[in-house]
Amino acid sequence: MGVVVEHLTKVYGHQTVVNNISFEAKPGKVLGFLGPNGAGKSTTMKMLTGYIPQTSGMATVCGFSPLDNPLEVKKRVGYLPENNPLYWEMYVKEFLGFVAGLHHLKNKQQRLKEVIDLTGIGDEQHKKIGSLSKGYKQRVGLANAIMHDPDVLILDEPTSGLDPNQLLEVRNLIKQLGETKTVILSTHIMQEVEAICNQVVIINKGNIVANDSLAYLLAQHQETSLEPVFIKLTNI
Numbered sequence: 168m169g170v171v172v173e174h175l176t177k178v179y180g181h182q183t184v185v186n187n188i189s190f191e192a193k194p195g196k197v198l199g200f201l202g203p204n205g206a207g208k209s210t211t212m213k214m215l216t217g218y219i220p221q222t223s224g225m226a227t228v229c230g231f232s233p234l235d236n237p238l239e240v241k242k243r244v245g246y247l248p249e250n251n252p253l254y255w256e257m258y259v260k261e262f263l264g265f266v267a268g269l270h271h272l273k274n275k276q277q278r279l280k281e282v283i284d285l286t287g288i289g290d291e292q293h294k295k296i297g298s299l300s301k302g303y304k305q306r307v308g309l310a311n312a313i314m315h316d317p318d319v320l321i322l323d324e325p326t327s328g329l330d331p332n333q334l335l336e337v338r339n340l341i342k343q344l345g346e347t348k349t350v351i352l353s354t355h356i357m358q359e360v361e362a363i364c365n366q367v368v369i370i371n372k373g374n375i376v377a378n379d380s381l382a383y384l385l386a387q388h389q390e391t392s393l394e395p396v397f398i399k400l401t402n403i
């Protein structure tokens with residue numbers, strides 16, 4: 168069922184940071200959610216995951232409203248927030264075991280192993296989270312997000328701080344997850360969008376300025392890469 172956003176708006180004081188946006192993210196696709204700094208990406212993601220309420224408009228995640236049914240939404244969504252807040256004093260495996268416990272997983276040990284393998288953190292699992300490199304902290308954040316095998320993944324800059332090798336691995340993982348799940352991914356890396364996203368939504372100053380397939384967007388603007396399209400649409 169994916170994610171449906173209709174006329175979603177967030178106002179802080181006198182500033183409309185998300186202005187009447189509508190789009191749909193479908194299962195089996197990765198939607199790149201792009202925009203300059205301060206465009207409203209993280210705010211939108213926080214509304215979709217039920218972390219903050221919208222001012223008006225609505226969103227549904229697998230048919231449930233984050234505002235009215237936050238628990239149903241949290242069961243179905245894996246969220247990697249911006250800045251990836253983690254418990255730095257906990258050990259990786261201990262933390263992920265705690266996460267598996269929160270989700271009341273039946274096959275906890277098996278799933279723990281699967282997720283550790285999938286995110287490539289086997290060698291780091293006995294370290295304290297605070298002692299990990301930035302890239303490995305991102306992987307732990309991703310492991311946290313996918314633990315309960317959610318239908319929808321909302322990933323706020325999941326590859327920030329990764330070296331080129333890790334970048335490739337994490338991108339491949341997201342691409343693989345996107346084959347069956349609904350993925351909404353924010354990033355400032357245009358090559359990443361070209362590598363893994365089918366659909367592109369660009370937001371600028373709270374307004375949607377593009378919502379198309381990557382191929383259509385490039386053809387429409389007669390470009391072969393996304394960067395000039397992004398600049399054209401957001402440097403206003």
Ligand SMILES: Nc1ncnc2c1ncn2[C@@H]1O[C@H](COP(=O)(O)OP(=O)(O)OP(=O)(O)O)[C@@H](O)[C@H]1O
Nearest residue numbers: 179180184202203204205206207208209210211249
């Ligand atoms: N709690 C808040 N109170 C007031 N203003 C806020 C709050 N949270 C966000 N904003 C404002 O909303 C706007 C959008 O912020 P948001 O974090 O959603 O942008 P973003 O597109 O994720 O940016 P970036 O790419 O820099 O992460 C900014 O102007 C920000 O200052």
